[in-house]
Amino acid sequence: MSVAQCRPRSLLGPCSRVAAAIAAILWISACVVDSPAPPDVIVVVLDTVRADHTSLHGYARGTTPRLDALAAKANVFRRAHASAPWTLPSHASLFTGRVPTEHGAHKVAGTDGVGIRPLGATWPTLAEWFLESGYATAGFAANEAFLTKTYGLARGFDTWHVALEPGHRVVDRALAWLDAEERDSVFLFVNLMDAHRPYNVSRLGVDVPWTARRAPHKVAELERTVLAGEPLDPNLRQNVIDQYDLGIAHADAALGALLDGLAARQRLEGAVVVVTSDHGEHFGEHGLALHGRGVHEEALHIPLVLKQPSQQAGSEDPRRVSSADLPGILAESAEMLSGIGQRFPRRPGGQPTMAQNYFGNLADQKEPWAARFAEPWAAVYDEDEKALWRANELVAVYDIGTDPGEHTDLTDLDPSVGTRATQTWTQLRETLMATEAPDPTETPGLDDETRERLEALGYL
Numbered sequence: 001m002s003v004a005q006c007r008p009r010s011l012l013g014p015c016s017r018v019a020a021a022i023a024a025i026l027w028i029s030a031c032v033v034d035s036p037a038p039p040d041v042i043v044v045v046l047d048t049v050r051a052d053h054t055s056l057h058g059y060a061r062g063t064t065p066r067l068d069a070l071a072a073k074a075n076v077f078r079r080a081h082a083s084a085p086w087t088l089p090s091h092a093s094l095f096t097g098r099v100p101t102e103h104g105a106h107k108v109a110g111t112d113g114v115g116i117r118p119l120g121a122t123w124p125t126l127a128e129w130f131l132e133s134g135y136a137t138a139g140f141a142a143n144e145a146f147l148t149k150t151y152g153l154a155r156g157f158d159t160w161h162v163a164l165e166p167g168h169r170v171v172d173r174a175l176a177w178l179d180a181e182e183r184d185s186v187f188l189f190v191n192l193m194d195a196h197r198p199y200n201v202s203r204l205g206v207d208v209p210w211t212a213r214r215a216p217h218k219v220a221e222l223e224r225t226v227l228a229g230e231p232l233d234p235n236l237r238q239n240v241i242d243q244y245d246l247g248i249a250h251a252d253a254a255l256g257a258l259l260d261g262l263a264a265r266q267r268l269e270g271a272v273v274v275v276t277s278d279h280g281e282h283f284g285e286h287g288l289a290l291h292g293r294g295v296h297e298e299a300l301h302i303p304l305v306l307k308q309p310s311q312q313a314g315s316e317d318p319r320r321v322s323s324a325d326l327p328g329i330l331a332e333s334a335e336m337l338s339g340i341g342q343r344f345p346r347r348p349g350g351q352p353t354m355a356q357n358y359f360g361n362l363a364d365q366k367e368p369w370a371a372r373f374a375e376p377w378a379a380v381y382d383e384d385e386k387a388l389w390r391a392n393e394l395v396a397v398y399d400i401g402t403d404p405g406e407h408t409d410l411t412d413l414d415p416s417v418g419t420r421a422t423q424t425w426t427q428l429r430e431t432l433m434a435t436e437a438p439d440p441t442e443t444p445g446l447d448d449e450t451r452e453r454l455e456a457l458g459y460l
Helices: 018-033 066-069 087-096 126-132 167-180 209-213 220-226 235-262 321-333 415-433 449-457
Strands: 041-047 076-078 107-110 115-116 136-141 159-162 186-192 272-276 304-307 315-317 353-357 379-381 385-390 394-398
Touching: 041 087, 041 235, 066 272, 066 304, 087 126, 087 321, 115 449, 126 136, 126 186, 126 321, 136 167, 136 304, 136 321, 167 186, 167 235, 186 235, 209 235, 235 272, 235 394, 379 415, 385 415
Parallel strands: 041 186, 041 272, 076 315, 136 159, 136 186
Antiparallel strands: 076 304, 107 115, 272 304, 353 379, 379 385, 385 394
């Protein structure tokens, strides 16, 4: 009905008062239409889950049946990568749509070693946009290392709860909050740590064939062996992988509990649901262990699935995207979320993307890794060509479409590949320099409790 049609006709004339009242009611009924509430937006981060250890990406073990089922009715981004190989800068990219050199939440070199810089207020966050748009905003996280309020990622959240606990407990807290929330639309962030060192190897509740290898954690032994440059015992490596895969299965089960809880509350069908990871994990590849080191695919290639409201059929999105593209992807997911694009200008796909790692962990300052991680590393993705940079020095270029393990340096076969990669790097750096975060003046100190947590999770 047009605006002209909605104007009330004159009630003068032969109409009785009753007829006039009925006409007015009919006019109001025809012209006043309740606007639907904006869709709920649920973002789940499966901490430390590398793509090639998910059954969604063809892994032989059925580690992610619930993620697989969601993906069957969702959009799957098979060429997604983290913006950094560890938690803080990757989450900061997810929340701000910026790469580490822009948002500044990363490690910085100082006289007292490597400090960790929190996310500053330079860039708006997704939670702030949703809060300003009338959403209830809440985050429930298990990562006590870098998702505490100390590091700035809680900005814009009404509720923010962090506790190192199994995924099912994190989900219970999130669903309890949802039950108590009275606002129509929610932005809910959930971080599940079951696949992060030391890995959740408790009984899963369903049989998985690799639980037979469950044993006391060997992850510290694997890290020490790789760090020392010693030969890696295949049995030790397999033991750690078994534990890691079981941790992924636990995270997937917690994801399933969350999806079931949303469905039982009739909040799944109409919601936008995103499931991704913040980084992966190394098990000796490229002479690396765990994460926070280097910019190879084992630590950067991540799952990314997005379900749109009422979506019933799955699809593959061929674009190469990174953590920093999440705001842009959300802006595309529903008409009522298009305003996100005005606040977060980055558009998914169509341009080279970047991942960065500023220095290693404090333990990496010792030999033999000290020289290797004394300068920042970057990976620049131009479709399937991936160039590795150490500071401003080109290290190698790989075709990760055909060589995901990064074994063959294309510059050895064709020097023009290096020339092209250098041109891309130069243009990208010039663009980013205009928005680069200012030099940090300070990093938060570590109290005994924080230091203990970081040591337990392998960061010190």
